[in-house]
Each structure stands twice: as structure tokens, then as C-alpha cells.
Amino acid sequence: MNDPAIHPAIDAALLARARARQVQSKRTLVEELETLAGMEPRLVVRALAQPFGLAVLETVEMLAFTPAFDLLPLSQAMAKKCVLLRANDGVVVGVIADPLDLDLQTWLGTQARATPHAPLQMRLALQADIQAYLSKQEESARATDTLLPGADNSRRDGKTAAVLSFASVSEAASPAVRLVNSTLYDALKAGASDIHLESTSGGLAVKYRVDGVLDHATAVNGIDVAEQIISRLKVLAELDIAERRVPQDGSFRVESAGREIDLRVSIMPSIHGEDAVIRILDKRAMIESYGSLSLESLGFDAPSLVSLRTLAQEAYGMLLVTGPTGSGKTTTLYAALTEIHNGREKIITIEDPVEYQLPGILQIPVNEKKGLTFAKGLRSILRHDPDKIMVGEIRDRETAEIAVQSALTGHLVLTTVHANNVFDVFGRFTHMGIDPYAFVSALNGIWAQRLVRINCPHCAAEYTPSDAELASVGLSRADVFDYEFKEGKGCGDCRGTGYKGRRSIAEILTLNDEIRELIVEKRPIRQVKQAAYENGTRSLRQAALELVKRGGTTLTEIKRVTLHA
Numbered sequence: 001m002n003d004p005a006i007h008p009a010i011d012a013a014l015l016a017r018a019r020a021r022q023v024q025s026k027r028t029l030v031e032e033l034e035t036l037a038g039m040e041p042r043l044v045v046r047a048l049a050q051p052f053g054l055a056v057l058e059t060v061e062m063l064a065f066t067p068a069f070d071l072l073p074l075s076q077a078m079a080k081k082c083v084l085l086r087a088n089d090g091v092v093v094g095v096i097a098d099p100l101d102l103d104l105q106t107w108l109g110t111q112a113r114a115t116p117h118a119p120l121q122m123r124l125a126l127q128a129d130i131q132a133y134l135s136k137q138e139e140s141a142r143a144t145d146t147l148l149p150g151a152d153n154s155r156r157d158g159k160t161a162a163v164l165s166f167a168s169v170s171e172a173a174s175p176a177v178r179l180v181n182s183t184l185y186d187a188l189k190a191g192a193s194d195i196h197l198e199s200t201s202g203g204l205a206v207k208y209r210v211d212g213v214l215d216h217a218t219a220v221n222g223i224d225v226a227e228q229i230i231s232r233l234k235v236l237a238e239l240d241i242a243e244r245r246v247p248q249d250g251s252f253r254v255e256s257a258g259r260e261i262d263l264r265v266s267i268m269p270s271i272h273g274e275d276a277v278i279r280i281l282d283k284r285a286m287i288e289s290y291g292s293l294s295l296e297s298l299g300f301d302a303p304s305l306v307s308l309r310t311l312a313q314e315a316y317g318m319l320l321v322t323g324p325t326g327s328g329k330t331t332t333l334y335a336a337l338t339e340i341h342n343g344r345e346k347i348i349t350i351e352d353p354v355e356y357q358l359p360g361i362l363q364i365p366v367n368e369k370k371g372l373t374f375a376k377g378l379r380s381i382l383r384h385d386p387d388k389i390m391v392g393e394i395r396d397r398e399t400a401e402i403a404v405q406s407a408l409t410g411h412l413v414l415t416t417v418h419a420n421n422v423f424d425v426f427g428r429f430t431h432m433g434i435d436p437y438a439f440v441s442a443l444n445g446i447w448a449q450r451l452v453r454i455n456c457p458h459c460a461a462e463y464t465p466s467d468a469e470l471a472s473v474g475l476s477r478a479d480v481f482d483y484e485f486k487e488g489k490g491c492g493d494c495r496g497t498g499y500k501g502r503r504s505i506a507e508i509l510t511l512n513d514e515i516r517e518l519i520v521e522k523r524p525i526r527q528v529k530q531a532a533y534e535n536g537t538r539s540l541r542q543a544a545l546e547l548v549k550r551g552g553t554t555l556t557e558i559k560r561v562t563l564h565a
Contacts (some may be wrong), residue, residue: 009046010037019100028127029098033207045126049100052099054124062125062133066296068092069137072111078134080104081127084112088302094120095128099489141282145526176228179220180236184263184278186217188256193280193326194553197233199226199273211453211502212326212561215495222549223273224330230267230274237265245269281355295335298328299503301546303538307508308447312414317444318407322419328451328504329416330355333390336414346385350377351392366392382406391415397432404434407442420563421540422509423532435516440516448507450540450561454552455486456494462551463487473545486551503552505543510535 010033018032033044038406042058048324049056066083069077071092072084082104085093095107105122114120166348183206187195192208204226206217220226234241248267253260264279295305295383311319319336341360349358352366352374362384364377374391375398381389382402394400394417407413419425425446429439443546463485470476488498509515518528533539544558 010044013225028033029100030126038232040124045124048099049124052124054122057095057123057125057129059125059129059132062129063136065093066487067137068112068482071113072108074134074137080107081130083130083134084108091118092120093123095123095125095130095133097125097130097484099124110407142408148457150472167329174228176232179225179229180232183217184254185256187278187280188282189260190217195276195278195280197229197276197278199230199270199275201272202402204229210495210497211499212451213497215497222405227273230276233265233276233278236288237263239265239267244274280510295332295339298332298335300506301543304506304508304543307445307510308332308506309339310338311445311447311510312340312509314412314444316412317408318403318413318415318442319444320425320446321414321416322422322425322446322448323416323450324418324420326451327449329449330392332447332449332504333414333416334358335389339390340388345387347388347390348381348384348386349390349392350374350381351390378402378406381516382411386411388412388414397434400429400432400434403441404438408438413442419448422448422507422537426519426525426528436522437520440511440519441509445508445510447509448540449504450544451502452505452544452547452553452561453497453499453557454501454503454547455554456488456491456498456500458493458500459491460486460500461488461489465555473541473555475545476492480549484551485548485554487554499553499557503547505540507538507540507543509537 014033014036018029018036021032021036030041030044030048033039033048034041037044041045046056062083062085063248065087067074069085072080072082077083081097083095085095087093092112092114094105094112096104096108098104098207099122105120108122109120110382112120183195183197190208190210190298191213192210193207194199196205196207196209197213198205198207200219202222203222206220207214208217209215220229231241232407233239234248234250234400236252238252239250246269249265250267251262252265253262255261259282262281264281265492266277268277295308300308319354321332323329330351337349337358341358343360346362347358347360348362350364350366354363354365357363364372364381366374366377368371374393374395375434378389378391378399389403389406389411391399391403391413392415394403394415395469403413403415416426417428419428426436426439430436465480465485467477470480488494488500490496490498494500512535513529514531515535518531539560540562544553544562548555548558
């Protein structure tokens with residue numbers, strides 16, 4: 001970039017004057033050139049980019065990339081007024097507003113871990129476009145960053161957070177308090193979603209659910225100590241420590257690494273005493289991993305993203321998301337709502353419970369003890385002039401009927417239902433007694449998803465599956481000639497499991513007239529499947545095999561989470 005040829009509209013003298021004026025003021029180089037050259041800002045940027053051989057990006061084009069906040073955190077990007085992005089092929093792109101700021105470009109290259117073999121690709125953009133992009137990412141980030149330290153609205157429930165740190169673990173006087181604190185501390189470090197404390201004849205077994213699978217963590221010997229640990233949890237969750245014969249549910253909050261984390265506690269009587277399960281609701285874990293709550297951050301492939309965004313952006317109708325407990329249904333709907341929320345439409349949700357707080361969206365928690373059920377809440381929502389409605393789960397006929405009527409009367413309804421795949425949903429609604437014609441008229445599409453563990457990047461190596469392994473998923477040796485099979489061998493980074501992290505896979509059914517007619521006529525489900533596959537629907541097993549083909553996961557893992565179809 002030494003002595004580049006100057007664009008005719010911006011000669012060397014003009015560029016030098018603009019640079020000198022910029023030093024004297026707080027304005028950007030583009031603003032100074034705009035004043036001196038009398039050109040529109042976007043024309044200035046394009047003229048300025050040419051001599052440096054840089055492409056120009058606008059905000060909309062930047063949104064087509066994935067933010068690389070793991071390399072340059074959002075806070076630093078906003079402070080430096082630049083951004084690092086990832087293209088679909090994994091190439092890292094740096095976006096700046098001043099091509100003469102070589103120090104910033106060098107610093108960005110360091111942050112992106114650029115090398116001569118993989119240099120950082122630079123792009124130019126208006127400062128306003130960069131700021132608009134970062135502001136949109138910040139708004140998306142706030143969807144899960146709901147418990148800011150010191151925020152008054154974070155403690156409306158009256159609960160305070162106990163600070164959880166290595167010091168608090170080691171300094172606790174009571175053995176029960178120390179064991180509870182150390183268990184919570186270790187589980188958070190391991191990235192667990194749940195902690196299981198299982199009473200045994202001799203004490204307590206501690207297990208963590210990491211990436212959807214239970215792993216044995218440790219064992220506590222002594223029945224007395226086990227009872228003290230369960231009692232400590234009851235005290236934290238404000239439960240009755242004297243009651244040991246019926247299930248109890250509660251919650252409490254801890255503070256770890258400067259953020260507050262909600263914990264839901266379920267106590268269940270067993271033959272050896274009481275078992276406890278602690279659900280960890282870490283509202284900032286996704287932000288730290290991906291930078292924002294978006295559909296890209298959930299790991300869906302490009303075709304699935306296109307289909308989901310199309311369904312979520314419909315003006316009215318119903319989008320159903322289905323899958324087992326813990327498959328990420330609610331998180332997907334949250335990400336969809338975050339993307340379609342533009343501030344010009346009224347979006348209302350009713351959930352049990354509200355897991356993430358979405359800015360600018362009215363969220364209603366179900367309270368069955370007070371008589372606020374999904375059905376009753378949904379009826380009230382319709383009187384609140386909504387444009388889009390999210391129903392946490394359809395559990396009964398009344399809720400289903402109101403949701404269908406809402407979709408038929410000009411509202412977009414996003415909701416979840418428990419079913420194994422997209423085709424089982426029709427049976428569920430028929431069993432509830434919903435009129436098939438009204439249901440398929442309201443329904444835009446069904447989205448079934450699973451979370452698949454992916455191979456650990458640090459220990460994954462190529463391997464060749466046996467013929468028996470291939471046959472177990474319906475493949476032959478000839479089918480996999482272009483597959484890149486990989487398998488994690490187990491290392492310290494993945495805690496010996498061979499897997500680290502999860503990705504979402506999806507089965508998507510977009511309804512057309514042919515499928516609607518088949519459902520109304522109550523044709524056999526095999527005919528519905530045939531019509532759907534001809535219309536482009538891909539089964540969960542097929543989506544999982546695509547991940548295996550690229551070396552992302554293993555045949556063993558896809559057998560665990562999908563059924564052969």
C-alpha cells in the first residue's frame with residue numbers, strides 16, 4: 001500500500017489536506033473528504049477504496065457474514081470502531097473505515113491470528129455502517145445478556161446472588177457448603193447444562209450433563225453428608241428442608257466471573273433418600289461463544305437457515321418447532337424473534353418459564369398456581385393487539401385451538417410441540433381433536449431439530465468405519481466413497497469424550513397445496529412423506545449424515561440422536 005495511485009476524484013493533495021484536517025478534528029477521514037470534495041459519503045468511500053485495492057461493504061452485506069467475536073469481542077470492536085467477520089469458507093475479514101490507519105490494520109491482523117499463508121482480508125466501510133452493524137449485534141447480544149451487574153431490574157424477584165469463586169469454594173467452613181460450591185464451580189467450568197445429585201446406598205453420585213450427555217463427575221461417601229448437601233440446596237432454593245416425601249421445585253442465583261447465573265432446582269424422593277437436579281441457565285454463555293443470539297450461532301447449515309428465515313418472516317400463519325426436551329427448540333425461536341424484531345411490530349410471548357429476556361418484546365410467564373395457563377394467557381394476548389405471538393409449548397386442545405385461530409386471523413404464531421419428527425405433528429394435533437382443515441390452513445411449516453455433538457477439533461483424527469457401522473445407519477461402502485470420516489480420540493480439552501460443543505440439525509416441512517390436501521383427506525403418512533421428500537424435505541438422519549460426510553461428527557453420535565428413516 002505504499003504510494004498507491006490516487007483516484008481522479010481524490011488526488012494526493014486533497015487526501016493530504018483531509019488527513020491534516022482530521023488530525024485537528026474528531027471527524028473521520030471520509031467526513032473530511034466529503035467536506036473538501038463535495039461528494040456523497042458513499043461515493044467518497046468507493047473512491048477512497050480503489051487505490052488501496054479494497055472492496056467496500058455496507059451494513060446489509062456485513063450481516064451476510066458471521067461475526068468473529070471469539071477473535072475480536074464486541075466491546076473491543078465498538079471501542080476500536082472496526083469488526084472482524086467470517087465468510088462461509090472460514091476466511092476472516094477485517095472491516096475498517098480508514099485505509100491509512102496501518103496501526104489498526106496491524107492490530108487486527110494480530111487479533112485474527114493472520115499468517116503469510118492465511119492473511120487477513122481487509123474491507124472498507126463507512127464508519128456509520130460499521131457502527132450500525134455493531135449496534136445491531138449489541139441489540140442481539142442483549143437478548144441473552146439480561147442480568148447485568150448492578151442493574152436494578154435484575155433483582156425484581158428479590159433474589160440476591162451468592163458469589164461463586166475459587167476463594168469462596170475453598171474458604172467455606174461447612175463441608176456441605178464447600179461441596180455444593182465446588183460442584184457448582186466445577187460444573188460451570190465444564191460447561192454443564194445440568195447437575196445430577198443421585199442418592200445411593202452409601203452416599204451421593206454427582207453427574208454433569210455436558211453437550212446433552214451425562215458424565216460421572218465424582219462421588220460423595222457418607223449418607224449424613226449426602227443429606228446435608230441436599231438440605232443445603234433446599235436452603236438456597238428456599239424449599240422446606242423438613243419435607244422429604246414429596247417433590248419440590250425452587251430456584252436460586254449465583255454470581256460467577258462477574259455475571260449472574262440462574263439455577264433451577266428439582267428435588268425428588270427416592271428409595272435411598274432424595275435426588276436433586278440443578279438446571280443451569282447461563283444467559284451469557286452463548287454471547288461469549290458466538291457473540292450474539294442469532295440463527296447462525298446455533299450452527300444450522302445454509303439451506304436450513306434460508307428455510308427457517310422464510311418461515312419466520314411470513315406475515316401470518318403458524319410455525320411449529322418440534323423435538324425432544326433439551327433439543328434447543330426455545331432457543332431457536334428466541335433467535336428467530338431476535339432477527340425479525342424491528343421495533344415496528346408488537347411481539348408477545350407466553351412461556352413456562354421465561355428463560356431469556358428479549359428487549360422490546362412483551363414476555364409473559366405462565367403461572368398455573370395463579371390460574372395463568374397457556375390457554376388463558378393466549379386469550380388475553382389476543383386482546384393486546386399483537387402482530388407476532390410466541391407460545392412456549394402447545395400442551396392441550398384449548399391452547400392448540402386458540403393458536404390455530406390466531407394464525408388464521410392474521411397473526412404470526414411461533415410455537416413448539418413435542419413430537420419425534422415433522423410428520424408426527426399431524427398425529428399429535430389429530431389426537432388433540434383439532435380440525436385438520438383449520439390446522440393445515442393455518443400452518444406454514446414445521447421445523448424439527450436435534451443437537452448433535454461435534455468432534456473435538458483438538459483430537460479429531462481420520463478413521464475408517466466398519467461395514468457393520470455403516471449398515472447400522474443404512475449405508476454401504478459404495479455410498480461413502482466421498483465421506484471424510486473423523487472421530488475424536490479424547491483429550492483434556494474435551495474431557496476425554498472426543499466431542500466438544502454441539503450443532504443443530506433440522507428437518508423442515510414447508511406446506512404446499514398437495515401436502516395440505518393429503519392431510520385433510522387423512523391419507524397414509526407414507527404418502528405425505530413421499531410428497532414432502534419430493535418437495536425438498538430432508539430427514540434428520542440425512543441432515544446428520546451431511547455433518548458426518550464433512551468430518552463434523554460420528555456415526556455413533558447420529559445413531560444416538562436420530563431415527564433411521
